Amino acid sequence: MTANRIYIFKRFERFWHWAQAALIMFLLLTGFEVHGSYRLFGFEKAVAYHTIAAWTLVGLWVFAIFWHLTTGEWKQYVPTMQKVDAMIRYYLTGIFSNAPHPFRVTTLKKHNPLQRLAYLGVMLFIGPLTWITGWFYIFYDQWADWGADGFLSLEWVAYLHTAAAFLMLVFLIVHVYLITAGHTPAAHLKAMITGWEEVQADEPAAAGIEQRGA
């Protein structure tokens, strides 16, 4: 099977993605233990792990932001409404009738318009909400020095942090599922592991399903 291949995810990008994925899942795991949803590591360890993972993620983000700015890759996340309706229609109907994927990956546009919107939402809303509330949580003992103890309440900081975690969880569920919604069920996953996306424009999108069924 000869395929046209495009190198869309560079090495740092893949490292960033998978490290972030692991950290976010671990943060959800430890975070919901701190929250009281279950018992796994024990409260004290869960807090310690959660804090370490959080700072690691912050460090990772610093590198990622620097990378996106210096490489110009940040442009991949500029939102567009073009073809959003086509993407939604595809996920609602086309995907069930083997209609062709309405989006063609190129190195300049590696995310479809829905991905762009979703990732931008994660980075501009869920992310900052998590960091800001998380930092206030971590630096609770400094509130008095900052003069912030008058208007901040730990209760609401915790609520917002929890809300952000739920949003991230919802994103994670949908995101993991949509990995299978590429040109072939494994295309996105392969691309994120190897960096190479196979582009076989003249084959129907459901070919992968047929092959697997065979």
Next chain:
Amino acid sequence: MKADRFRGRLTALMLGGLGVIGIGVGHASMPDSGSTPPVKLNTTADHARFKELQREFKSGPEVTKACLICHTEAARQVHRTKHWTWEFVNPDTGQRLGKKTLVNNYCVSIRANYPFCTACHVGYGWQDKDFDFTSEQNVDCLVCHDTTGDYRKQPGLSGHPAYEEREIPKGSGNIVKPVDLRKVAQKVGKTSRDTCGACHFFGGGGDGVKHGDLDSSLSAPDKPLDVHMDATGADFTCATCHATSSHDIPGSRYTPTAMDKKGAMVRGQTDKRNPATCQSCHGVTPHKVQSRLNAHARKIACQTCHIPAMARGGVPTKMSWDWSTAGKRGPDGKPLVVKDEKGRVIYDAKKGDFVIAENVMPEYAWFNGHVTYTLVGDKLERTDGVIGINRIGGSPTDGKSRIWPFKVSRGAQPYDSVNMNLVTPHTAGDTPTAYWKHLDWAEAIETGMEDFGLPFSGKFDFVQTEMYWPLSHMVAPKEKAVGCAECHSRDGRLKDIKGVYLPRRDAAPWLDLLGWSAAALALLGVLLHGGLRIVRGWRE
């Protein structure tokens, strides 16, 4: 621990014996090595060498007179203190407190019980309400400054030790030998855990009964029991923290320091602070490794985490004392006494039912240091609930409170059911109306109230009471402090504490419902979507 001390004494005796031999030998060979005893480094005065003390003493006051020859101000300093007056006017509430007026829910009151209760007074001869509080010779120096352990003030003797052989209590067969006042006087020294403990370990009528964090196990505690008083370690005495000048001991429970924001004390500091707070040595940010804990210390008293349980030294404390069941007689017609499987009294006809316990987890409450008492003359509004013998102030929002650990002693005690006030029964003594002799409440209450100068209707009943005792002793080493999850859990130690968001304990149910619903819907959505894709894929 007792065995250790005995072994210590034995060793000292043997060494002393060797010393005598050594001096004998040394004297023969080296006549110049003089007969001067080794220099004492813990005091500048060897009281055994004072002529004033090289005589026989017939009574405690005679010893005091000898002390006052040199220590001219000592007695009048003591006169100014609660230890002498048993009286304290709380500047915050204006309430007249002190043992002279207060009731508690242990032995209730000293009224008409003076000769017994005043075994713990720093004086001699307080046998009725007409005691002379201006007498200097009736100040008891020895009870605090004894170093021999031989000086024991006996119940029933109004603050005196036994000067002759006595049976105490009468008919018990317990023979008390007379104290050697000459020896005790010649060996006076600084106060110790044992001298303070002679009364404070035994409050409420027995070892560990009252406080929960003070009992005879603190005489020579190990490190896990108390990190500061650890007898083979830091070896603090009471006065190390309750640092005293002019005989006035700071750190009283009548006006506790619930929140000390000032940090560690330094030399030259002139403000009148309570030196017995944790912060006065440790400062306000004592946690170096886990700085997160310093944030905890803003809302939580040090004691809350560092005193994981009370009565940890093997001595039980009395959690409840129900006077209403007193007076039962056994089949033999004698007052009934019931013991538990360990031989400890849990019912006594003279006193009622007890609940005793060891290793007790404290109760927790916001506390700002304000304590108000229900005094004997106070009208009880209702008696179907629980009367607070004392009531603690505090709230999460007043800026003065921290979450503190308490022993809450509960029980039931007599009250005047017509005049609606607490009463002070006359219990101890060889008198016609003493309750412990005749088991007749009405007469006992009549006598006690008469001593107080308060009316008694003749009708009485029992009311449930509770009393809060903030805990500050039996401080565990940090490894044994209360762990995070003991409070950070749904059903933890602080489950009833309001006004603070406790991660893991607290959550907004609506947020959880919303969040988990969203996650479940997302999961359901992708499963349906994926299922549909697979089904359609098969069909194609």
